[in-house]
Ligand code: HEM
């Protein structure tokens with residue numbers, strides 16, 4: 325775990341003191357809302373439908389028990405007793421009072437956390453594989469380099485006013501759990517001739533014009549990474565469009581200029597600036613890497629796990645879906661579902677946060693992760709402790725065995741909170757989860773990712789859902805458009821639009837028809853929804869969604 329230096333602490337204290345004074349001036353009326361807006365956005369404070377919303381970064385999704393406890397305390401003291409974990413490894417508080425926000429930021433600083441650059445046209449929270457440091461398939465832990473990128477990008481003087489927001493994701497494994505191809509820059513640690521380096525992907529992004537990123541370089545050596553990133557962002561800063569907000573992301577810059585042109589410009593810029601990077605960054609990286617040293621794993625019998633697995637079907641179902649392979653013998657990665665059937669995806673109460681913090685301390689080397697799928701991970705749990713962890717989770721309403729299944733839905737806040745929303749997302753997610761729970765076919769359906777956004781901005785990643793749902797406003801009525809075949813992994817794909825949208829009443833039955841059609845169409849239970857879709861294409865799913873169209877055509 326990275327520990328702050330004196331510099332980090334002093335920097336946060338100063339930023340928070342500045343913001344406290346700005347908030348006071350807003351409250352006493354000497355700043356108008358328009359004057360205050362750019363100041364609050366620099367500190368992650370939005371103005372939403374009903375209240376202010378504070379977005380707090382959880383860098384590369386990693387936090388410890390003390391930090392989770394503090395998030396719980398903040399939720400209880402200054403919000404309504406819960407927080408919302410998002411697809412960008414942030415936590416959002418939806419109900420703070422403006423006068424309390426400086427105290428909230430101070431409370432965050434006490435545990436080395438902040439809300440800087442969680443908003444605005446800057447380099448946002450750097451995200452990473454939520455199994456980092458634990459995954460069995462990992463080449464190297466991506467978090468040290470993500471931390472280096474965070475330090476390089478935070479308050480970077482040249483990159484505070486980019487054409488648009490800028491998102492970087494890092495993965496250290498061949499299987500992509502960080503959706504790196506849908507980021508402005510996606511980095512994948514790869515090995516070549518015994519040395520570690522980075523595949524650099526640029527120009528991915530979701531939103532209005534979804535795009536899969538393109539490979540800019542297939543291998544950049546570790547010591548050349550920061551100058552390469554600096555060159556890419558500088559080129560984008562100059563070339564990116566500022567005349568049209570909707571064409572300002574780097575995905576459009578890459579699309580309009582072509583990847584070869586971008587590469588030539590980045591090469592030229594790199595040649596100019598390379599000498600400024602004298603190796604200090606590599607010294608910093610070495611210090612950061614030491615902070616992320618793996619915990620001391622222990623060896624003990626996994627007999628308690630085996631006994632529970634054999635004798636307790638509820639534990640077995642949970643272990644089958646929520647537990648993944650770990651690199652260390654005897655260990656496992658636990659995913660805690662924040663998707664109890666009928667709950668708001670990604671929400672956790674203060675009590676639940678404390679339970680998770682406590683479990684991390686007792687059984688998981690004091691580490692937690694937030695996944696972009698809006699769940700919480702205990703990355704290093706010994707298999708012998710899994711029954712105890714499961715029992716404690718169940719008691720706290722956190723034992724749902726549905727990771728990767730149909731009710732493990734990503735949903736943005738939509739019309740329930742977001743000022744940009746054109747439709748609700750949370751109730752749709754809740755109804756789908758409740759419906760398939762009632763049908764009792766969730767485990768039979770198997771791996772299936774449903775992702776829901778309440779508007780075209782795609783915060784809920786609907787484009788890369790196997791089933792994506794986009795809420796739109798059609799003449800004052802909510803309408804839900806379905807996309808199929810999206811994928812956020814190393815085989816990333818943008819989903820195809822299935823046809824006309826459905827009303828709020830029609831969307832749940834439509835999803836049910838789709839899933840029933842899949843159960844009929846699959847070759848055998850091992851063929852997933854996505855594999856079946858890839859084999860057969862849109863047509864049979866379309867007929868299931870629009871049976872009346874078939875009748876009309878007959
Ligand atoms: C409630 C306040 C929010 C506002 C005002 C907001 C605003 C936006 C906007 C305007 C975009 C489109 C940007 C562009 O393409 O240039 C966007 C994209 C995005 N936002 Fe949000 N969002 C909010 C909440 C969230 C939440 C809760 C999440 C996670 C659940 C999230 C994650 C994302 C992601 C992943 C994208 C994807 C598009 C991309 O950059 O590739 N946002 N958001």
Ligand code: SF4
Pocket residue numbers: 736737738739742743744745746777778779780781782783784
């Ligand atoms: S997708 Fe739209 S509705 Fe949902 S959080 Fe993003 S901006 Fe708001």
